[in-house]
Amino acid sequence: MAIRVVKPGLSTTVQDLGRPGYYHIGIPLSGAMDRFALRAANLLVGNPEDAAVLEAAFLGPELEFTADATVAVTGADLPPKVDGAERATWTSFAVKKGQVLSFAFLKQGARAYIAVSGGIDVPVVLGSRSTYALGALGGYRGRKLEPGDELPVGAAAGAVEGKTVPSNLRRAPGSPAVLRMMPGLYWHRITEAAGKHFFEDTWKAAPEADRIGYRFRGGRPLEFVPREQPFGAGSDPSNIVDACYPYGSIQVPGGTEPIVLHRDAVSGGGYFMIGAVISADLDLIGQLQPHAPAIFAPATMEQALAARHERRMLLAKMREAV
């Protein structure tokens, strides 16, 4: 069976849980920006948690089904419609052969996950079906969807409609979103006052927000501790000898606009980083709309591990509920 793409939406890509093991040659993890939502969508339609789904950013696609399927939409509040009739999010529903799945306008969040029973069956490349568009790798022909694309779907294993994730188990960023980060990496490059301002100020997600990273604006510029630049680093005080970039790392080119790297991260470069957002909060960034307010909060390793544990417990509860 297959799905025919009538309208692709703004940026809709095939994603699963990603492609570890190749970051040392510049190929990032990729995979869902909101991993919790991807797992939920898959569980709702009876798929393995790591099956490939569609990640639709900001605007939903229009998809024609060539066979019966069970579908679930999680993540952003992007209400699905079957032949024009609205369906609930975070709940599985049936789509019959010949019917069209479309979406109302986005109400909340940024990225919706559209799981189809059987999973999106594009070829596995380096162990994953995820799309890495910058490298034209994986997914559907290495790119976001276009009109007329035909997506293969795998064999479904007994999906049922009407399954739902209770609303207390759905995760979404607050307003402002609180992004916990561990100061570190090149934190010592900024002054104590700059470090204080960074946490005090309210930032806003900039329109330059994609799978590579989220840029933030609105806080005070960071002041640097003066130094003679080391050989090979470049002349700007925000430059370092090009190094690896952790996922979630916060670089601040020129000391002005922090960029948090996400699943399609560039793997390294010459800008200093002041730390990294903890793993438990990365999903939330994927649900920030442009102009959404956010504050950064300092976290210790112990707090980061506790948050990670909490998220795992939430995942366990969600599995049980579904």
Place this chain on the structure above:
Amino acid sequence: MTSRYSYGGDEHIFVECDEEMSLEAFFKSLSVTKAVKVARIKGVTEICPANASYQIKFDPDVIRPDDLLAEIKKIESEVGGGHSKLATRIIEIPVLYNDPWTRETLMRFRDRHQSPDMTDIEYTAKINRLDGVDGFIKAHSGAPWFVSMVGFVAGLPFLYQMVERKRQIQSPKYLRPRTDTPKLTIGHGGCFGCIYSVRGAGGYQMFGITPMPIYDPNQQIRYLRDFMCLFNPGDIVKWRPIERAEYDAIVADVEAGKFSPNMANIDFSLDAYHADIDGTNAKLTGALNGH
């Protein structure tokens, strides 16, 4: 050279071998990451050497961050400074300097450049006191370069020129990054050269272009069938200036599946290199001619 350790969030350990770039710092990064790989530590998912630093990604549900950090420090002390020998390969990269494609692109982004009245080569030649474009090409292609990091985007090599520091070409990045760079552009920023593996944004000065693909996600190109990226950290590159006719011929050969890169296996010793840089380089590049 004392290492500085930091956590990058709860899933990464980041180690800066040295603040400044040197072959010693690079060799430390390369030898420690190799040893970490051999140690097969449970919970480690990515091992990434960089120019003068490295990064280990791990799953903190499998190994405690403190335990992994202790393990890495132990490995680093065992490796010490003893690994200055490297069995690697030298790869010849044909380059059309001053080509029409990077020229067209750099003209489009002149307002983002330090010196809008000059091309990137002319500007870099001037600030490095080289004798114009020809003098630049001679300096740039004269000695080999180490692949000291692969990354930014898929398969992109960072290259470190194998000459004394005072002879190393240096240039600032563009004042504001370009939104476009032709695929396979030969670039330069700070003391590092690079080859842009894919088309996209970039801030490095642009000097020329190679007809030889270095990344093929479809794995159709003959020499990229086994793996889609050509380069690994530790490879050595030698540029070979070519003219337009040869550029076109190589492009046609790549398309016809007839092109093979000129490369040779070699043994590199950091001590021998420091004792006689030009002599070591002559031996290394001689391997490309069957010596």
